[in-house]
Amino acid sequence: MSAMIEVSGLDKTFGGVHAIEGLSFTVDEGQVYSVIGPNGAGKTTLFNLITGFYTPTRGDIRLNGEDVVGLDPNRLAQRGMCRTFQQMQVCMNMTALENVMLGRHLKLRGNLLSSVLRLPSLRQQERDCRDRARALMEFVGCGDYVDADAASLSYGVLKRLEIARALAAEPRILLLDEPAAGLNGTETAQLDELIRKVAEQGVTVMLVEHDMKLVMGISDRLLVINYGRKLAEGTPDEVRNNPDVIAAYLGN
Ligand SMILES: Nc1ncnc2c1ncn2[C@@H]1O[C@H](COP(=O)(O)OP(=O)(O)OP(=O)(O)O)[C@@H](O)[C@H]1O
Ligand SMILES: [Mg+2]
Structure with missing residues (x-):
């Protein structure tokens, strides 16, 4: 090991x-x-x-x-390397899905140019990001809340949403x-x-x-x-x- x-x-x-x-x-x-x-x-x-x-x-x-x-x-x-915080760091003015997509952007930012060159279009990249975020929300058991405003979610759901966001950066x-x-x-x-x-x-x-x-x-x-x-x-x-x-x- x-x-x-x-x-x-x-x-x-x-x-x-x-x-x-x-x-x-x-x-x-x-x-x-x-x-x-x-x-x-x-x-x-x-x-x-x-x-x-x-x-x-x-x-x-x-x-x-x-x-x-x-x-x-x-x-x-x-x-x-990704993390979550003891004090919750969810953007309450966004939807649940957008919060998870934020975590994905963290990864993409590093090689934005290369991903732009490689992928057919930015729109495609955005769609992939969205699909991946959706799948992660399912994975953490928040599939029912994809389009919900973060501010409307219970504390327990928000804690799992944070994990989904961290996982979005793979x-x-x-x-x-x-x-x-x-x-x-x-x-x-x-x-x-x-x-x-x-x-x-x-x-x-x-x-x-x-x-x-x-x-x-x-x-x-x-x-x-x-x-x-x-x-x-x-x-x-x-x-x-x-x-x-x-x-x-x-x-x-
Ligand atoms: N930015 C900082 N400036 C000054 N002191 C700090 C800072 N961060 C932590 N400390 C001090 O370092 C010590 C350890 O704090 P830390 O937050 O790491 O503990 P913890 O084990 O996470 O506690 P808890 O279980 O309450 O979360 C404490 O004495 C704290 O006051
Ligand atoms: Mg602590």
Whole structure:
């Protein structure tokens, strides 16, 4: 199995706050790899570092063996890395479908000239984009809402719409920051199924999530962080039985 993400000696400080400290781990291709830890542990900061929203203070991040420190989020998306946000980022003045098409444009922008030259017309390209977005909405279980205004959709549907938008850029790795936050039991079960379907397509998934039932059931491996540092790493069973984890996190 080859490494999709390799993080070594990663540090991020904000003024005096050491948000990430000496973090090293590897995510293999095809895995569902979760990051857990208490509020403020540094999980979102870690995602922001990996996806190019923040620049590390120190350390190395590799995507498919290539050093990607300093690359911006768009460039990383073109290299196959996409994410969703802890705070929802849906354009409420657009339809559901248009939101998903936005994610597709992220990919197309990189090679707009070549796609214009290759495709018969821009109109054809637009149609392909629309068809693909429609198919993705079906895939995430939002097929009934294609033409709905985003503002009219329930929270659970919007969360899945965000995943469809991220998938529209055809990522090889997808990072999800608390996708189950605010979802009820039924919606969480649907999300669980969706993440499994994404992984079955061969997309590597990194997941930050507080819902332990979801995380323990779905993850191949887990990284537990506390105060920005690695507390434990391993399979769900290894992590569940780790005394440091029980003391610091799962026990309370
Ligand atoms: N842009 C920033 N500027 C200053 N401090 C920041 C910034 N981003 C994060 N931090 C700090 O870094 C630490 C880690 O925050 P982070 O949001 O990564 O935690 P988290 O594990 O995602 O928490 P939660 O579970 O609540 O989402 C916190 O102390 C936070 O205040
Ligand atoms: Mg967070």
